[in-house]
Amino acid sequence: MMVPRVVPVTGVQRITPRTVRITVSGVNVAPPTPDAHVKVFFPLPGQSAPHLAPPVAGDLVSWYRSYLDMPDELRPPMRTYTVRAYRPDRAEIDIDFVLHGDDGLASRWAGAARPGDLVAVLGPAGQAAAGDGPRWHLLVGDETAVPAIGSIIEAAPAGTRLRAFVEVADPEEHQRFASRAEVDIQWLYRNGHSVLLDAVRATEFTGEGAQAWVAGESGMVRAVRRHLVRERGFEAAMVSFHGYWQAGMSEEDVGRAGLRRIAAGQSPEEADDDAIEMAPESLRSG
Incomplete structure (x- = not known):
């Protein structure tokens, strides 16, 4: 109950x-x-x-x-x-x-x-944010994902390698995270629009043997996930992705949409190949 x-x-x-x-x-x-x-x-x-x-x-x-x-x-x-x-x-x-x-x-x-x-x-x-075995981990998110990114970094064991792209309003929003892992954080600042996808695209890396965790605004999450799977070689099962918020919709609005899909016999998530978690249990604000 x-x-x-x-x-x-x-x-x-x-x-x-x-x-x-x-x-x-x-x-x-x-x-x-x-x-x-x-x-x-x-x-x-x-x-x-x-x-x-x-x-x-x-x-x-x-x-x-x-x-x-x-x-x-x-x-x-x-x-x-x-x-x-x-x-x-x-x-x-x-x-x-x-x-x-x-x-x-x-x-x-x-x-x-x-x-x-x-x-x-x-x-x-919650769902597992990172599994055992990947050579390195990629973290991508806006300020609503900073608490989870911080927790993931702090929980990572020694010998783990993480690279994070974090978008916030300005340099005053930087945070420090204690970690035993090897961590590289790139802080990004939006200028009227999200710059996360462009930053990820402009950085050289390969998804072979890697695991990714992406969270934030649903449109950004969808675009980054698509890029990682289609252009960077990440296995789809190794990309954990979460739509924490959706522009123009409240959590209740998203929840009602999910229930309508369930009533129609569909998945509560968006019904396409690039679906992200927008069911009531996954949308969040920070």
Whole structure:
């Protein structure tokens, strides 16, 4: 049975001018992978805590239907975030939020969050970000993928070689990651449009014997994955790809689209050869 739990904020720390790290307690499930995620439910204006959907016996799709069936005036906004750190002795997790002013409810909430505030959390869950055996690992993502990229780098064992392309707003958004691995990070700055694909295209490497992890805006992810598989020799099974957000659509919009595909007997993901994860469990905001 899938039951989100209301948890308190216990810490707030500004990491960069546009990133705030928020700690919540009461999460006693270990993240299964370095890029594991949780669903966070936010209170609506005037609420001290989010109003949750009733428990549902069944799978994620059953629960998600019940969530979307809630009246608009009660349904708490939900977004998906990477677990940046986990401290089992205190049942605490850290979640990094990318701030973009008051354009979104989650950004507004995170920008004003204080210890004692209440949200609800479901998870964590995740898929393996890197397998055993590849000669090296390629990481590609925008600022919404920085928490997962940081966790993957920090979890990599000695002797692992990683190369990362990370797109952020400006040099103030750089972060440092402690690692036992050999890591090469190229920080990129957008100028009105994403530059990740161009940067990857302009860099010399081969995908033979390598593994890639790509996340961020869905259009960028699709384009980078296509390039890696078709032009760089990456095996399709060795490219882990995640659409964390989609321009012009909320997580609820994407979830409804996924449920419509399921109802039509299709995969919840986009039905083409370059499909990326846009099912409710994969879209996230940081």
